[in-house]
Amino acid sequence: MNGAVDLPLGQAELSFEATGGSRVRRSVLPSGVRVLSEQVPGSRSATIGFWVAVGSRDEQHADASGPASLGSTHFLEHLLFKGTPSRTALDIAISFDAVGGEHNALTAKEYTCYYAKVQDRDLPMAITVLADMFTSSLLDPGEFETERGVILEELSMAGDDPADVANERFFQAVLGAHPLGRPIGGNTGTIQAATRGAVAEHYRANYRPQDLVVSVAGAVDHDELIAELGRALTAGGWNLDEPGEPVARRAILPAALAPGQPLTVVERPTEQVNLLLGAPALVATDERRVTMSVLNAIFGSGMSSRLFQQIRERRGLAYSVYSFAPAYSDAGLFGMYAGCAPAKAGTVALLMREELDRLARDGVTADELRRAAGQLAGASALALEDSDTRMSRLGRSELTLGEFVDLDEALRRVARVTVDDVQALASDLAAQPFSLVAVGAIDESAFTGAADQLAPSTDVA
Incomplete structure (x- = not known):
């Protein structure tokens, strides 16, 4: 390729060669799911990510439109690993541990990603398990309360690290009341106040076909990826034949920020x-x-x-x-x-x-x-x-x-x-x-x- 490649939301298929001979392909499925792959010559492993453009900045305070969702993004990052109708939390962990794979998730200010790295032969398994987690999480009430305790311990651990404290306070000082100034993981108050109902609503509202971006790099065949993903998402109850458009990207106009805390x-x-x-x-x-x-x-x-x-x-x-x-x-x-x-x-x-x-x-x-x-x-x-x-x-x-x-x-x-x-x-x-x-x-x-x-x-x- 000789320049940057635009990724229009309305273009169903794209394919081009990248530096080093890797092949990049992108498909926008009729349901709005977006799938991107980079096939890297000589690779024997692959990393896969399930993304949504929803992060800590998108959480809301309680108002006339609904209950507070503060802390929901972080809660979901934990809860999606805690079981589906067909897999327990232990089943999910064993799926990756048994093949020497890595799996985890991250919450950021503007997106959330659930990812795994496996050998090439285990990529179908990773697709199946991540799709099951993404589409069919139980958000079990008992697990919800267990993870509340886990998240509070995570926040306590970060609170004991002065570098973490400084970083969080820095974002607050510079960005002030802007949602980007909030801590990614929430705080003790928001996590203690979070309800399963609010987190479930956040899940239903933001984990839909039109929100999902799947990206895979390494030893991957794009056509096989599309087929495996289609089977896995359909098994999770999604109708991939129902027409949908990908959610629009965020507005890019710089926000008007109030003066920071000196x-x-x-x-x-x-x-x-x-x-x-x-x-x-x-x-x-x-x-x-x-x-x-x-x-x-x-x-x-x-x-x-x-x-x-x-x-x-x-x-x-x-x-x-x-x-x-x-x-x-x-x-x-x-x-x-x-x-x-x-x-x-x-x-x-x-x-x-x-x-x-x-x-x-x-x-x-x-x-x-x-x-x-x-x-x-x-x-x-x-x-x-x-x-x-x-x-x-x-x-x-x-x-x-x-x-x-x-x-x-x-x-x-x-x-x-x-x-x-x-x-x-x-x-x-x-x-x-x-x-x-x-x-x-x-x-x-x-x-x-x-x-x-x-x-x-x-x-x-």
Whole structure:
């Protein structure tokens, strides 16, 4: 292929060759189910995912339209493994354990995925079991209460991890009341308040043929996949002959965000302070996402990055320090992280801010741009050695982007990024209102006098 491939919801069939000779095929079934496969030459295993474009951001507070669904997405992630009319929870576990396979699920802010990785000969089994789970979960009342306890323990475990706490508070600080600012897994209150009825309604409303995306990468034959999937979904009670249209993708207009919380301090008796500093950034479909990848590689990804060199190598103020840039359909973030001693937290926060200002003011060098392109090329190529990555690429392409961007095309886009592009984006980021989150043995006095220096920059252009 020579460029990106659009994935129109109304196009029934697509087929093309990707980098390395893999064959990508996509079918939109009459019922609205979307099936994507990437057949990788020489592969002896396959990874399969069942996706829905429903995540924690889609849960609702109670109102006139119905009961609260907060926590339902996380509940379903657990409950779909807990039995169907034809399989117990133990049966599901044994199906994969008996063949050395892996199976799990993940809840994200904008989607949920149930996935498995197996040998090629066991792919029909994986299709059958995942389809049974997806279509026919019992949501047993007893299992519901058992999983309530399990989820509360999971949240307690995350609450004991200061890095997890800092990450959750960072999203809340930057995104505020936007649904993306809510914790993915819910919190103790929402999980305790969740009812089986609300979770069952969430299941019925969002786990339908028109919601389902199935992606498979590795040793897979597309025609056999369609046949196996059809049999499995029909056995689960779905009428695949009933016409339906895939659900529309999310709107891509950036949301109007209220100003973030400037400073959040959570006191914990830890040896280190977990610091996060950042601001609103680009949405997932912004054309500058490629520039953001280059900027992030230069600024805070890897041991040669500016943050690593300035804060760890030259000053020895932190062991772990990096930047990141998650993106969603209508909002995104740019963040910087460091773990450091409480006495150094104020200094580290200012250094992170100053380094971004320097990037915005002075730009990057041609050599840095070249190294970033090489880093992105190598990391992308190595990641695609794993069928999990290829399966996820297919799923995210279908759910969010509406286009498949192959490795060659991705690298061409990186090669078109200029030093001016990076500096312009850095200037835009530096002008945003920043939020600082600190979790550890510290209080707000550690950042006294830093407010003005952490404020949006106006003199970096």
